[in-house]
Each structure stands twice: as structure tokens, then as C-alpha cells.
Amino acid sequence: MAAGRAFVGIDAGSTAAKLVRFDGRRVVRSRMVPARDWHSLVGTVRPREAVCTTGYFRRKVPHHLTLTEISAARLGVARSFPDAEVIIDLGGQDTKVTDLRNLTLQMNDRCSAGTGAFLEQAARYFGMSVEGLSRMAERARDRVDINSTCSVFAQSEMISMLERGARREEVAAGLHHALARRIAELVPDAERIVAIGGVARNRSMLFALGAILGRRLRVPPEPQMVNALGAALHAVAHSSQS
Amino acid sequence: MGRRGRRKARVAGITALVPPELIYAAGWRPLDINNWIPGSDARPRSKLCAWTASWREAILGGELKLDALVVVAGGDCHNALADGQVAARNVGRTHYFFYPFDGDAGYMEGQLRALEGFLGEGLRGERAHDRAMRALEEVAAAKRLGLRLEALRSAGRADPGSTFDALISFSDLEGDPARFGGKVERLIDASRDFRGTEGPGVALIGVPPIYRDFHRACAEAGLRVVFDELPYEFLRLGGHDLRSLARSYSTYTFARPVEFRLGLLKRELSRRKVRGIIHYAQFTCHHLLEDGLLREELDLPMLTVQGDLPGRTPAQVRLRLEAFGELLGAGKGAI
Ligand code: SF4
Numbered sequence: 001m002a003a004g005r006a007f008v009g010i011d012a013g014s015t016a017a018k019l020v021r022f023d024g025r026r027v028v029r030s031r032m033v034p035a036r037d038w039h040s041l042v043g044t045v046r047p048r049e050a051v052c053t054t055g056y057f058r059r060k061v062p063h064h065l066t067l068t069e070i071s072a073a074r075l076g077v078a079r080s081f082p083d084a085e086v087i088i089d090l091g092g093q094d095t096k097v098t099d100l101r102n103l104t105l106q107m108n109d110r111c112s113a114g115t116g117a118f119l120e121q122a123a124r125y126f127g128m129s130v131e132g133l134s135r136m137a138e139r140a141r142d143r144v145d146i147n148s149t150c151s152v153f154a155q156s157e158m159i160s161m162l163e164r165g166a167r168r169e170e171v172a173a174g175l176h177h178a179l180a181r182r183i184a185e186l187v188p189d190a191e192r193i194v195a196i197g198g199v200a201r202n203r204s205m206l207f208a209l210g211a212i213l214g215r216r217l218r219v220p221p222e223p224q225m226v227n228a229l230g231a232a233l234h235a236v237a238h239s240s241q242s
Numbered sequence: 243m244g245r246r247g248r249r250k251a252r253v254a255g256i257t258a259l260v261p262p263e264l265i266y267a268a269g270w271r272p273l274d275i276n277n278w279i280p281g282s283d284a285r286p287r288s289k290l291c292a293w294t295a296s297w298r299e300a301i302l303g304g305e306l307k308l309d310a311l312v313v314v315a316g317g318d319c320h321n322a323l324a325d326g327q328v329a330a331r332n333v334g335r336t337h338y339f340f341y342p343f344d345g346d347a348g349y350m351e352g353q354l355r356a357l358e359g360f361l362g363e364g365l366r367g368e369r370a371h372d373r374a375m376r377a378l379e380e381v382a383a384a385k386r387l388g389l390r391l392e393a394l395r396s397a398g399r400a401d402p403g404s405t406f407d408a409l410i411s412f413s414d415l416e417g418d419p420a421r422f423g424g425k426v427e428r429l430i431d432a433s434r435d436f437r438g439t440e441g442p443g444v445a446l447i448g449v450p451p452i453y454r455d456f457h458r459a460c461a462e463a464g465l466r467v468v469f470d471e472l473p474y475e476f477l478r479l480g481g482h483d484l485r486s487l488a489r490s491y492s493t494y495t496f497a498r499p500v501e502f503r504l505g506l507l508k509r510e511l512s513r514r515k516v517r518g519i520i521h522y523a524q525f526t527c528h529h530l531l532e533d534g535l536l537r538e539e540l541d542l543p544m545l546t547v548q549g550d551l552p553g554r555t556p557a558q559v560r561l562r563l564e565a566f567g568e569l570l571g572a573g574k575g576a577i
Contacts, residue, residue, distance in 0.1 A: 056561075067568065068561055068564050068565040068568055069565075070561075070565035070568070070569070071565060071568040071569065074569075094558075098569075102537075102541075102542075102543050102544075103518070103543035103566075103569040103570065104537065104543055104544050104545070105545055105546075105562060105565060105566060105569070106546070107558075107562060
């Protein structure tokens with residue numbers, strides 16, 4: 001590895017773009033912008049920095065190396081949890097589950113019912129942010145059961161429950177539980193499960209998912225930056241190989 | 243029967259594997275009504291599985307013209323059976339064909355006789371005998387070539403994409419076993435110039451992908467397909483008379499209990515030193531329900547791909563393939 005050289009990981013996702021600069025030992029900078037502003041991240045890259053991109057638009061962003069977000073997650077998670085068995089990447093548009101013990105992948109990309117977009121739709125209905133919806137769910141003493149697995153039907157179910165007098169907090173808790181149930185279907189049984197991605201910052205979601213799986217989920221610092229970190233680490237590994 | 247006679251042969255559409263040997267021997271031409279679908283952009287209405295709904299629509303719309311339809315009613319799925327019955331309304335004659343779940347070769351022989359009866363002429367009768375024997379030999383010769391090509395591909399010495407395209411056509415041998423055999427022979431010859439493939443060897447199991455460029459997408463993701471489960475069945479099964487055909491086709495794994503299929507898979511995967519498995523299923527397909535069992539039993543990294551409509555491999559599926567390639571590469575410390 002070239003001494004003093006920095007390594008940049010850019011995660012060009014479908015909702016946000018993230019950059020992590022790694023100096024070979026530690027993260028020296030991390031930044032997140034809306035997906036459409038990825039150019040502003042590229043503008044901060046200095047000559048001689050090795051750039052590895054990941055995420056949905058990884059090939060669009062100028063790079064030396066690219067890596068799928070699934071492999072980037074594996075590398076990024078290993079830094080905080082080298083003994084992780086399963087990674088759940090809770091993204092805005094899809095959910096990916098990697099079983100590191102046998103390298104199997106499961107993804108929920110077919111419909112929004114198993115992704116963060118499900119909560120965004122619900123939050124919009126309540127006229128609040130996703131964080132606000134999560135805080136509201138935390139205040140619930142009980143939760144209603146939302147049975148529809150389709151996000152459109154779940155929304156109608158939610159509205160009719162509110163009309164029948166269900167408390168908003170309990171409906172919010174029910175929504176988090178419905179999403180968690182959907183995600184849990186993809187997760188194999190394991191002791192050491194790590195959650196990453198933007199939705200991993202949502203405490204109500206983690207609580208519901210942990211309860212269904214019967215495990216306490218581990219969450220690295222800045223879970224939404226893990227893939228960008230993994231990409232930067234890949235650049236490091238590549239430079240030491242070459 | 244000479245070429246000229248064969249061109250006039252009546253066409254029997256088959257919804258899934260039906261011994262092509264017997265259809266040729268009876269003087270008919272089999273047509274696997276699935277094989278055109280990946281190359282099309284079919285968008286069938288009221289569909290569960292796009293495979294069956296596409297051929298159903300094509301038959302009802304008159305684009306697929308058949309003299310008879312043989313519907314695999316036992317040993318395939320109910321989507322195929324239901325769509326087969328709907329499509330049958332636009333075909334003069336329909337026959338329902340059943341594989342034995344328990345592998346009873348006597349039952350299979352009864353089914354072959356029933357099919358022979360339906361087609362009119364079979365392996366019996368003096369006039370038919372010569373023609374039937376020639377047809378059986380032509381199919382067997384083509385399958386021997388197919389097995390050679392398959393072995394070359396497994397050893398990384400033939401292109402997996404064009405090999406798959408040829409092997410999948412062994413369900414009907416493109417209407418002319420002798421000509422088709424020649425085509426396979428040319429592919430074997432062309433493999434001499436093949437530069438070889440790199441990357442971890444993977445097996446493609448399940449029903450065939452509905453995407454026309456799936457093998458290319460695998461190669462671009464650094465995955466080297468060394469085994470295609472269903473086409474291998476097309477090659478593996480055969481015979482030189484009714485009894486041997488019955489014995490062989492009664493072992494058609496897709497029609498048998500999953501344990502039986504697993505036995506063959508385990509053998510073939512270890513023989514080919516497979517590093518990972520791609521399990522393909524249509525997203526409405528009952529085979530998806532077997533996914534957990536296959537994962538448990540086959541004990542290799544497995545990527546499950548769910549397809550829907552025909553066309554090019556979608557970006558999301560490509561992402562999965564690429565990630566799978568990276569993950570398998572990671573197993574040997576590449577990243
Ligand atoms: S892919 Fe599945 S659902 Fe479709 S015809 Fe084949 S077995 Fe039936």
C-alpha cells in the first residue's frame with residue numbers, strides 16, 4: 001500500500017450517495033448527499049486517491065474499481081464485527097440478506113413491501129418523517145396487526161384501522177412490525193446478525209425485527225455508511241495486492 | 243423416411259419433456275412450445291407463469307400452429323396443465339401424458355404405448371419399423387454428440403452460452419434429429435477455437451431461465467456455468483425400444499420426488515466440482531417452495547433467481563449474479 005495514500009469509497013445508491021475517505025488506518029471523512037448530487041462527492045476526490053464505487057449507480061461514477069453493494073457490505077461489516085454471520089442491509093429501495101457462513105444471498109427487490117419505501121409511504125400519510133413515525137411507534141403500548149404483505153393494501157388496512165378508532169401510535173408500531181415480519185422471512189437463523197443501511201437507524205424497526213428473530217441485532221456506527229466504507233477497504237486491499 | 247418425408251411430418255407440440263424418440267419414431271415432428279419464448283417479448287394476459295401463458299396465447303392466437311398437442315399432465319405443474327387445457331381448444335387433437343411419481347417403469351411403458359396409440363403409428367408394424375429404428379438411431383446419435391458437447395463445456399472447453407442454447411433444444415431436436423446432430427457437431431468443432439472461461443464453476447438448477455442472455459450475464463459476472471440441470475435431463479434420457487425408453491424416462495428427475503432429484507444433483511455437482519449453485523425459478527413456480535430444501539441438502543452457496551417475463555436479464559438479476567461471483571471469488575481470497 002502506498003504510504004500516505006488515501007482511499008475513497010463511494011456508495012452511489014438509488015436514494016443517497018455516500019463517501020468515505022480512509023487513510024489506511026481509519027476513516028478520515030464521511031459524507032452523505034441526495035443521490036442526484038453524487039457529482040459533489042466526486043469533486044472532493046484528490047489526484048492519486050484510489051476510488052472504489054459501489055451501489056446501484058456504481059458504474060456511472062468515475063472509479064478505479066467497482067464492487068457490488070453486497071460485497072461492500074461484507075467488507076464494511078467485517079471491520080466492526082469480524083465474526084458476523086448474517087448481514088441485513090436495510091435499504092430504501094431493497095433489502096439484501098447475506099449469510100456469510102455459506103455465502104448465500106436473498107433479496108427483496110420485487111416489491112416495496114419489504115423495504116424502507118414501505119415506511120416512507122406510511123410516514124407521508126401521517127405527514128411526518130420516517131424518524132417521526134419511528135418515534136411515534138416507540139410510544140405505543142400495544143400494536144395493531146397489519147396483515148397485508150402488499151404495501152398498497154397495507155396502507156388501506158392502516159387507514160381503515162385509524163377510521164375504526166385505532167391509536168396512531170399503535171398503527172405506527174403495527175407498520176414497523178409488518179415490515180419487520182416481511183424482512184424476517186429472508187433471514188436465516190443465526191446468532192450474530194448485523195443490520196446496516198439507512199433503515200438500520202430506525203429504532204422501532206430494529207426492535208420489531210429483533211423481537212421476531214429472537215435476537216439482538218448488532219448495528220455498526222453509521223450503518224448507512226458501511227457500504228462506502230467497504231468500498232474504500234476494497235480499494236486498500238486491491239492496492240496492497242497490486 | 244427421407245428428408246422430404248420428414249418435412250411433411252405432422253407437428254406435435256409438447257408442453258414439457260415428452261420422449262422425442264417416440265414422436266419421431268411415430269413419424270411426427272415434436273415441437274417444444276417453450277423454446278421460442280426467451281427470444282420473444284411475449285406479454286401474455288392473465289398469466290401466472292409466463293412460460294405457459296405465452297404458449298397458451300400463441301396457440302389461441304394462431305401464431306403457433308400444431309397438428310396435435312401433448313400436455314404433460316403428470317410430472318409437470320398445474321399451471322402447464324391448466325394452460326394446456328385452455329390452449330387445447332385451438333388444437334385439433336390433444337393427449338395428456340403422465341410420468342410416474344414413483345418411477346414405475348411398467349406404468350411409464352403404458353404411457354408410452356398410449357402416446358404411440360395417439361400418434362397413430364409407433365415402433366410396431368413392419369412398414370413403420372424401419373423408419374422408427376432410423377429415427378431412434380438419429381436421436382441417439384445426436385444425444386451422444388450432445389453429451390460430448392456438454393462434457394467439453396463442463397471442462398471449460400466450450401462456450402456455456404451457445405452450449406446451453408443447443409442443449410435446451412434436445413427436447414425436440416429442432417424438428418430434425420439428423421440436421422440437429424450436425425449442428426451440435428459443428429459446435430464441437432468450433433470449441434477447438436474456444437479460448438476457455440475463467441471464474442468459479444457454477445451449476446444452474448431448476449427450470450430454464452426465461453431470459454435469453456442469462457448465460458452471457460453469468461459469464462459477465464465472472465461465473466462459469468458447468469452444469470445445466472434440465473438440459474442434462476434431455477440428454478441423459480433415451481432408449482432404443484419402448485422398454486428401454488420406459489426404463490430411462492421413468493427416472494426423469496423433475497417428475498420424481500425431490501429426494502430422487504437431489505441424488506442425481508449431488509452426484510453431478512460433485513463430479514463437476516461445482517463451487518456454487520444458481521437456482522432459477524419463475525416467481526409463481528412451485529419449485530420455489532423447494533428452495534429451502536435444496537439449500538439444506540446441497541450444502542453449497544446458492545443464489546436464487548426469480549424470473550417473470552421473457553426478455554433480457556434485468557439489472558437487478560445481473561446485480562445478484564455479479565455479487566454472487568464476487569462472493570464465490572471471495573471464498574478463495576480474491577477480495
Ligand atoms: S416454470 Fe414452474 S410454474 Fe412455470 S411451467 Fe415450469 S414448473 Fe410450471
